[in-house]
Amino acid sequence: MDEIDIESALNEIENESDDEDEVQISLPEIIQLMEETWLNEKFSPEILPNKMEIVELLLDQITTLETNLKKLNNSDFKKGLYQMEVDRLRFLISSYLRKRLEKIEIFCTAILEQEKLRSQQGKDNYLSQNELQFAQEYDQSIKDNFESVMRFCPGIIETQIISPNIHSMVFLKSKENIDGIVIDDGNDDNDLIDLTTGAQVLIGYKSISNLVKNGDVHLI
Amino acid sequence: MFAEKACSLIKELSRCEEGLPPYNIELVKEVCTEIKQLHEQNKEDGAIVANESEIAGNVNPLYPTLRIGSAAVKRNIRCLLAYHYNRLRTLRTMRWQFGSILPPDIKTNLSSDEIDWFSKYSSCLGKYMRSIGEDGLNLCLDLRPPKSLYIEVKCLIDYGKFELSDGTVLLLKKDSRHYLPRSECEELITQGVFHHIV
Numbered sequence: 078m079d080e081i082d083i084e085s086a087l088n089e090i091e092n093e094s095d096d097e098d099e100v101q102i103s104l105p106e107i108i109q110l111m112e113e114t115w116l117n118e119k120f121s122p123e124i125l126p127n128k129m130e131i132v133e134l135l136l137d138q139i140t141t142l143e144t145n146l147k148k149l150n151n152s153d154f155k156k157g158l159y160q161m162e163v164d165r166l167r168f169l170i171s172s173y174l175r176k177r178l179e180k181i182e183i184f185c186t187a188i189l190e191q192e193k194l195r196s197q198q199g200k201d202n203y204l205s206q207n208e209l210q211f212a213q214e215y216d217q218s219i220k221d222n223f224e225s226v227m228r229f230c231p232g233i234i235e236t237q238i239i240s241p242n243i244h245s246m247v248f249l250k251s252k253e254n255i256d257g258i259v260i261d262d263g264n265d266d267n268d269l270i271d272l273t274t275g276a277q278v279l280i281g282y283k284s285i286s287n288l289v290k291n292g293d294v295h296l297i
Numbered sequence: 298m299f300a301e302k303a304c305s306l307i308k309e310l311s312r313c314e315e316g317l318p319p320y321n322i323e324l325v326k327e328v329c330t331e332i333k334q335l336h337e338q339n340k341e342d343g344a345i346v347a348n349e350s351e352i353a354g355n356v357n358p359l360y361p362t363l364r365i366g367s368a369a370v371k372r373n374i375r376c377l378l379a380y381h382y383n384r385l386r387t388l389r390t391m392r393w394q395f396g397s398i399l400p401p402d403i404k405t406n407l408s409s410d411e412i413d414w415f416s417k418y419s420s421c422l423g424k425y426m427r428s429i430g431e432d433g434l435n436l437c438l439d440l441r442p443p444k445s446l447y448i449e450v451k452c453l454i455d456y457g458k459f460e461l462s463d464g465t466v467l468l469l470k471k472d473s474r475h476y477l478p479r480s481e482c483e484e485l486i487t488q489g490v491f492h493h494i495v
Contacts, residue, residue, distance in 0.1 A: 132429070132430075133430060136429070136430040136431075136434070137430075137431075140431070151463075157446050160446055161443065161445075161446050164439070164443040164446070164479070164480060165442070165443055167434075167439050168439040168441075168442050168443055170434065171434065171436050171438065171439040171440075172439070172442075174429065174434070174436055175436050178422075178425070178436070182389070207425055207428040207429070208425070210421075210424075210425070211421055211422070211424070211425040214417070214421040215418070215421060218414055218417045218418060218421070219382070219385065219414075221414075221417075222381060222385060222410055222411075222413075222414050223378055223381065223382075225410050226325075226377060226378065226381050226410070227374070227377075227378075229329045229332075229333060230329070230332060230333050230336060237375075
């Protein structure tokens with residue numbers, strides 16, 4: 078069964094029942110955005126700016142879809158297909174948020190410091206409000222634990238901050254024509270590359286981290 | 298040799314990759330004492346070196362001792378923290394596997410600090426999951442991408458009655474087989490009630 082078919086079919090029932098449709102972007106578009114966001118988050122070594130607005134849009138849609146599904150007859154063949162699709166969407170969201178939590182936990186102190194710097198410079202935070210709260214509580218709980226371990230001899234604690242390897246290699250696909258990407262490999266003689274729309278390359282993450290964040294390329 | 302005990306702490310942990318060995322309080326205490334002694338010794342030596350360094354051109358014979366002493370303290374502390382940190386990471390994985398209540402056999406292996414940490418982690422994770430969307434999202438479900446709507450499961454223990462979300466009540470007996478919606482039985486699979494027949 079073609080996936081697009083199901084999605085557009087889902088979109089139809091969603092539109093039938095929801096007369097006062099306030100959302101401007103359609104469900105297939107949201108899903109596509111969400112898939113892209115999820116892949117980016119999955120493959121990038123560092124945490125990316127949060128896309129909670131997409132998550133929330135999609136969650137709303139899922140709730141509507143589920144209420145609509147309940148109206149369908151159990152013996153209806155379509156019901157199974159729709160249910161499957163809803164499950165897949167929910168997995169997409171869960172997996173995305175889980176991946177972010179994992180990164181937050183491992184690079185906790187490093188991420189919190191970066192976030193502090195960003196607030197000071199007046200930039201947008203990467204973490205959502207709730208994630209930030211989680212990060213702070215997690216960080217505190219680890220530090221408390223370390224301190225109680227070192228209780229016998231206070232004052233000599235020194236922890237190492239774990240930060241992500243932003244030089245790791247990633248596969249990406251370009252969505253735009255981009256000229257003159259500097260390949261930053263630590264040497265002075267930097268090479269430049271140009272990307273055409275749809276080009277796929279393997280490249281160090283640091284060279285293209287900005288392009289991932291502003292959406293010109295996506296990781297695959 | 299310095300830091301040998303700390304090293305054996307780490308080895309003990311890395312030997313059990315899956316589970317969590319009992320919290321080795323004796324060895325931890327011994328490592329702590331070693332750090333404390335070395336630290337005191339370093340302080341004394343440091344004071345002597347600082348006093349004598351005023352004499353110009355004098356290379357103090359205590360320098361190497363001091364260096365080794367301080368390196369040993371650092372190594373000990375790193376091992377000690379690594380031991381505790383990695384235990385917490387294992388505990389964290391268990392939170393995702395078993396939910397907020399730990400099986401009693403694991404709980405006996407923990408130190409009181411670790412039990413504290415677990416409940417703290419559990420509550421801040423719970424708070425986060427409740428905050429997603431309007432009425433929360435349980436991230437512990439949907440751990441694997443769904444392949445099919447229904448799966449075949451084998452019941453491993455006498456579980457008793459189990460109600461599905463559409464109101465059907467099943468009697469789960471040991472070795473009975475069921476064909477159920479995946480979303481309904483995912484939690485029971487992680488709890489070890491069901492075995493997924495592939």
